Structures are given as C-alpha cells and as structure tokens.
Amino acid sequence: MSITGFFENVGSYTLLMKRVLTIPDRMREFFKDYFQEMYKLGVNSIWIVVIISFFIGAVIVMQIALNIASPMLPRFTVGAVSREIILLEFSSTIMCLILAGKVGSNISSEIGTMRITEQVDALDIMGVNSANYLIFPKITAFVSFMPVLVVFSMFMGIFGGYMICIFTGTPTVDTYVFGIQSFFREKLIWYSIVKSMLFGFIISSVSAYFGYSVKGGALDVGRASTDSVVINSVLILATDLVFTQLVLG
Amino acid sequence: MIVVKNLIKEFEGRMVLDDISTTFDRGAVNMIIGKSGSGKTVFLKCLIGLIKPSSGAILYDNENFLSMKSKEVKQLRRYMGVLFQGSALFDSKTVLENVMFPLDMFSRKNKRERQKRAEFCLERVNLSDAIDLYPSEISGGMMKRAAIARAIALNPKYLFCDEPNSGLDPKTAQLIDELIYDITKDFNMTTVVVSHDMNSVMNIGDHVIFFNEGIKEWDGTKSEVMNSDNQALNDFVFASDLFKKIKEADEIIAEKEEERVK
Numbered sequence A: 001m002s003i004t005g006f007f008e009n010v011g012s013y014t015l016l017m018k019r020v021l022t023i024p025d026r027m028r029e030f031f032k033d034y035f036q037e038m039y040k041l042g043v044n045s046i047w048i049v050v051i052i053s054f055f056i057g058a059v060i061v062m063q064i065a066l067n068i069a070s071p072m073l074p075r076f077t078v079g080a081v082s083r084e085i086i087l088l089e090f091s092s093t094i095m096c097l098i099l100a101g102k103v104g105s106n107i108s109s110e111i112g113t114m115r116i117t118e119q120v121d122a123l124d125i126m127g128v129n130s131a132n133y134l135i136f137p138k139i140t141a142f143v144s145f146m147p148v149l150v151v152f153s154m155f156m157g158i159f160g161g162y163m164i165c166i167f168t169g170t171p172t173v174d175t176y177v178f179g180i181q182s183f184f185r186e187k188l189i190w191y192s193i194v195k196s197m198l199f200g201f202i203i204s205s206v207s208a209y210f211g212y213s214v215k216g217g218a219l220d221v222g223r224a225s226t227d228s229v230v231i232n233s234v235l236i237l238a239t240d241l242v243f244t245q246l247v248l249g
Numbered sequence B: 001m002i003v004v005k006n007l008i009k010e011f012e013g014r015m016v017l018d019d020i021s022t023t024f025d026r027g028a029v030n031m032i033i034g035k036s037g038s039g040k041t042v043f044l045k046c047l048i049g050l051i052k053p054s055s056g057a058i059l060y061d062n063e064n065f066l067s068m069k070s071k072e073v074k075q076l077r078r079y080m081g082v083l084f085q086g087s088a089l090f091d092s093k094t095v096l097e098n099v100m101f102p103l104d105m106f107s108r109k110n111k112r113e114r115q116k117r118a119e120f121c122l123e124r125v126n127l128s129d130a131i132d133l134y135p136s137e138i139s140g141g142m143m144k145r146a147a148i149a150r151a152i153a154l155n156p157k158y159l160f161c162d163e164p165n166s167g168l169d170p171k172t173a174q175l176i177d178e179l180i181y182d183i184t185k186d187f188n189m190t191t192v193v194v195s196h197d198m199n200s201v202m203n204i205g206d207h208v209i210f211f212n213e214g215i216k217e218w219d220g221t222k223s224e225v226m227n228s229d230n231q232a233l234n235d236f237v238f239a240s241d242l243f244k245k246i247k248e249a250d251e252i253i254a255e256k257e258e259e260r261v262k
C-alpha cells in the first residue's frame, strides 16, 4: 500500500463510519439484526475461544514452570506470572488476533458478497442507509459481546493451567492456586475487557470497511477478506502498544 | 414521467454517455437497447442515482433529481422500484421476508397488513408457493419474479429493470417480459427496461431507444425499429438470423402483394 493509498483508505474509512454510526431508522429491524449478529459473531466464537484459551493457558503454565525453576524464586510465582500474562495480554490481544481471523473474514466476505451481487445497491435504492443497516448491528453486537468472550478466555486459560498442575504436579495445585490469588489487582480485568472491546470495534469496523468497498467479482471478495485479516492484526498489535503505554505505563 | 436532458458521464476522461436527451412517459414500457458496453447500465444507474453523472439533468415529474437534497432523494426513492441484473435478493432472508423488507422499513402498517401486501405482490408474480424458500433454493426465473414482487411492494411510480431476462430460457424470459408489461399498465408506472434482447423489444417495447457507444443513435416505436434506415440500428437488430429472415419474409410478401395488385 502506498502512502497516498493509505491516507485514502483512512479517509474513506472515516467517511464510512460517519454513515455507520447513526441512529438506525427502524429500531425493530435493528434489534432483530443485533441479536442475530450477536449469535453469529459472538456465541459462535465461544468454542474457538474456549479451546484455544484452555491449551494456551496450559502451555503458558508449563513453560513458566520449566523456565523459572530456580531456587531463588518461590514456586507460587508460576501462578502469579501466568495469571498476569493471561489477564493482561493473552485474553485480550492474542484472542482478538484469532477473532480477527474468524470474525473479520466472516464480516468482510459477507458484506463483500452483498456488494458484488448488488444487494447493497438494492438497499441504497430503497432509501435505506445501507452502511448503517448492514454494519451498525455487527459492530454493536460484537463489541457488546466481547466482555463475555474475554471472561470465558480468562477462565479457560487459568483453568488450563490448573489442569496441567493436576497432571504434572509442578507446581502443585495448591501452590498454583495460591499464586493465582496473590497480588491480584481487579483493575487488570477491567483493563483487559476495555481493551478487547476496543479491539472488537477495530475488527468489526475495519473488516466491514474492506467488505463494503469491494469492487469486482468473487476473487476481489476473497482478497478483501484476506486484506482485512492482515490489516486488523497489524492494527490490533499497534493499538495494544499505545493502549498499554497510556493506561499502565 | 422522466425527462433526461443532455446527460453526460465520463469515466477518467472516457465518454461513456455522450449528451443523452430523452423522455420516458407514464404507463409505457421504455426500452433501452444496444450492444454490450454501450453504456446502458451506466445510464440506468445515473437515472436511479447510483452513479453521479458528469453533467445534465434528470427530471422526475419536473423535479430535478440531481439537485435534490438527500432528504428529498430519500423521499423520491420510496417511489422507485428497481430490478437488478442479478436480482439482488437478500441471501439471508426468505422470499417472503425479501418482499416484506421495503414494507418493514417504510410502511406504517401493522405486521399482518404488511404480510398481506407482500403475499399479494407474490401472488401477482405467481410465486405464492415459494414464499418460505431462500433465494439459493429457487431458480433464476423465480428469483427475478421475487425481485419484481419486492420492487412493486411499495407501489412505485417508477420501475427500472436491468436486463430482466438475461440468463433465462426463452419461455421464462417471455413470462418475465409480459409480467413487466402488465404491471406497468396495471399500476400506470413509468417503466425503463434495459435489454439487448430483440424478442423483448418486439414483445413489450412501447418506446425504444437505441444506444451505440454512449450515443443515443435512434429513438422510436417498436414498429419503426424493423424499418429504420439507421445503419447501426439495422446492424444490431438484424444481427440475429431470425430477425433477418422475418424481414426478408416481409419483403417477399410485400413484393407478392405488389405483383398481385398489378
């Protein structure tokens, strides 16, 4: 992407969001779509979040236990450090990278297909604000379901570590649980939830932008959906840096 | 009535529509014909406001569409029905939900009345037995009919169709043509149909406009189409063997008539 192309995209993204972020014409239609999207984008993502969080949580505990096996450090450090990693970065950032793949490509290919088959034009011609009608329910549904996914992810990550302690015994379950509870700051949970809602907004709006601006045929829909995953991942990581510096730094 | 005045559309310096002026009357099927790439779709999209023309005027019952505020445009669009080339039905909705959609968005009637209106429209296009199917489960001809039903749900004053019978077998194509013709007369609409199919022209074209490379080359009624001396139009009309033979047969009959008169 050239520099001018980049700024052009930022410009048209902003203009699109201006059309998206307005009060829907028909609340009844909006709520119908809102719950449908919540199911499609949110509820249907629970399983992947659960599975991945469980295994990554297990691996994090295992790695930390192996790598800080030092007599200088108390064993409960494993639990405390794993908890920080899971709450701070894994359950928000890494999980959103995964969701950028699943949800992002879903949104951009769905809207892109509607664009090339003239369904978006059909909406515009009826006098419906197509951007608002198609994209607003997706953004609101996904952002508002994000806390649920994060909480699932946190729980499953810590639970994965717990299972590893049961199987390997390093550290013992009691030590792990003690570690998890020590130096706990509730603030981090809120930090993580807010951060992931921000990422949820990025994922849903950016992939909708890519889908909405597709021109051409089926091949271009595929390209838009790949592009949206790549750009979303970069944006999430960059935002993570800035957000962490601003809030915790 | 729609009046188009000196409509010009350029794409990056390339003239796609070159100074088009014409009038579409109420209660008539106006057909725009021409080869692929002659600018028919671009013209239609200018009419309905999906493409902004470079210059010119489009008057909907004496109101200039191009200088309307977005609120007025929205208002006018309630009176436009559009049948897109690929039907453009919403994949995630059933046939009935598709037809109900414009009513759900714009009608103030209650749910039962809205559903009744949608069912009436579907009956009008003979699609009453497919109302619970999804677009992916019905044939191309049925999709077109469902799209027509959706287009007329809000009782439009203007109906626009882009290649309504492309990709259909001749029999179904004729049914769709007749449907468009009948509803135009029934509801006294201003209908604009884009087509490259001479059969449709002879079937339903009250007013025929011929486009050639972005220029309005010819304008007349369907009975004049066959006997025009415009070279480009003749090339287009008689590209199909069938129409060539019809014309030859006509000439032979005419000659024989002359001989008999002598």
Ligand SMILES: Nc1ncnc2c1ncn2[C@@H]1O[C@H](COP(=O)(O)OP(=O)(O)O)[C@@H](O)[C@H]1O
Pocket (backbone or CB within 6 Å): B011, B016, B034, B035, B036, B037, B038, B039, B040, B041, B042, B043
């Ligand atoms: N968005 C666009 N940008 C640039 N050129 C276009 C665009 N849309 C159509 N054209 C060009 O305009 C010409 C007329 O196209 P079109 O109206 O689709 O033809 P048809 O008569 O087959 O419907 C074509 O040469 C096409 O390449």
Ligand SMILES: [Mg+2]
Pocket (backbone or CB within 6 Å): B040, B041, B163
């Ligand atoms: Mg065309």
